[in-house]
């Protein structure tokens with residue numbers, strides 16, 4: 001802690017604990033993830049405190065709400081916040097790095113959980129990781145980015161620790177079941193990467209409906225259009241966002257102007273869609289120079305060797321946006337889910353291609369002493385397939401692929417994308433259904449579990465227990481689990497490897513072969529996890545679905 005203001009000085013800053021405020025948390029939520037980090041930080045202190053003050057009824061003194069205090073940040077949480085430990089209380093401060101001394105304004109205490117939330121005010125003394133000049137003027141106010149002040153190499157190191165902690169805190173697996181987490185794979189673009197932004201604005205306070213104007217909303221002024229002000233529910237005005245692609249940033253300026261000019265046509269607040277669209281054009285001699293001359297201010301022309309990319313920004317939810325991943329073309333409803341960082345997609349698909357099939361007998365021998373390998377994988381099931389990103393980009397590796405998604409619209413686009421990319425019709429199918437019913441409709445003659453890999457890429461909340469139960473009873477040779485929430489991924493992988501809680505079903509069928517993060521979201525605390533799992537040696541089935549050897553390496557024994 002800094003010298004300026006000590007915790008045991010200046011009594012007006014402190015008050016005695018009154019009402020106990022406790023927190024609630026849902027699985028995989030930011031709050032739950034933060035709490036796990038806080039509890040770990042407190043664990044060691046609590047033990048030594050208990051020894052020192054056994055029987056002592058010490059009353060903790062906490063700063064007054066809105067008091068400014070100086071804090072020394074000891075670590076970064078998985079939510080991207082700095083954590084400082086003072087007198088047995090953890091202070092959570094955004095936009096801080098380990099080693100920083102910062103001034104923070106306390107705004108909420110959770111006394112039972114021994115932590116407090118504080119706003120970042122200023123840096124008193126910079127820690128060794130505070131080396132970068134943020135590229136965004138709104139950094140430390142906007143809630144979008146957390147890490148612009150840290151070098152990219154350190155962001156990647158931190159994200160590796162997020163994956164490690166996720167498996168330690170949420171998988172419920174013994175450490176011996178979790179392999180060393182690989183280094184985080186960085187994003188080729190660290191700014192200018194987001195192909196989608198959704199700034200928004202709120203209705204005027206109180207609705208402001210005007211009787212003289214047919215009870216229509218009247219806007220006293222153009223409202224702030226942007227993203228959330230950190231730590232509040234207020235929208236802050238944001239003119240530009242440097243993590244957006246150039247085309248999206250152009251679209252943002254255009255849309256802000258359009259909304260400002262037409263604000264009276266809105267009856268409530270709205271969310272604006274800014275989605276990059278790419279048109280790929282075969283290149284002919286002199287084209288770039290010509291295109292650059294005729295390039296409108298609403299488009300970006302990119303030279304890509306044998307072709308040109310003409311990038312624009314779509315704002316209509318129902319329009320179709322196009323992206324290229326290597327030479328695969330993916331069309332998508334502009335307002336529906338699609339991955340937001342195009343620059344890293346070829347990297348992650350190549351990684352999955354390199355790791356999705358069975359490993360070499362040597363690699364298996366090195367891991368568990370058995371050189372036995374599973375039958376060749378010929379089929380893929382893509383659960384939660386969206387508009388077919390994984391099915392299509394991995395299709396050339398498999399005889400048969402099937403994708404499933406709950407959104408009928410995404411499935412229509414997945415089928416169109418299969419045609420656009422000339423995938424063989426007989427080998428690629430998509431179904432619109434709940435993934436929980438996926439395995440009931442899988443033909444095990446066409447997709448023998450021993451010759452099938454299942455790719456899982458669910459929403460942030462992860463998979464349902466019902467899905468995991470079915471997956472375990474289907475028993476594919478390999479599983480590739482991709483997730484934008486490594487905490488729910490760790491929980492689900494824990495179920496796949498260790499069995500579902502209170503379930504008599506099979507346990508020890510799978511082991512984690514590899515685990516690592518991909519930085520889909522530079523400058524933020526989010527990380528995409530890729531876990532590759534395989535059937536344990538004793539559980540490998542022959543192609544006809546019978547277990548070849550259920551003796552060796554079966555962890556249920």
Ligand SMILES: C[S@@+](CC[C@H](N)C(=O)[O-])C[C@H]1O[C@@H](n2cnc3c(N)ncnc32)[C@H](O)[C@@H]1O
Pocket residue numbers: 337338339383384385386387388389390404405406407410433434435436457458459460
């Ligand atoms: C993270 S996205 C992944 C999409 C796709 N893999 C991609 O990379 O573009 C999750 C997808 O899960 C779908 N989804 C959500 N709940 C589902 C469920 N219960 N069954 C099947 N699909 C579901 C959503 O419609 C969404 O397309």
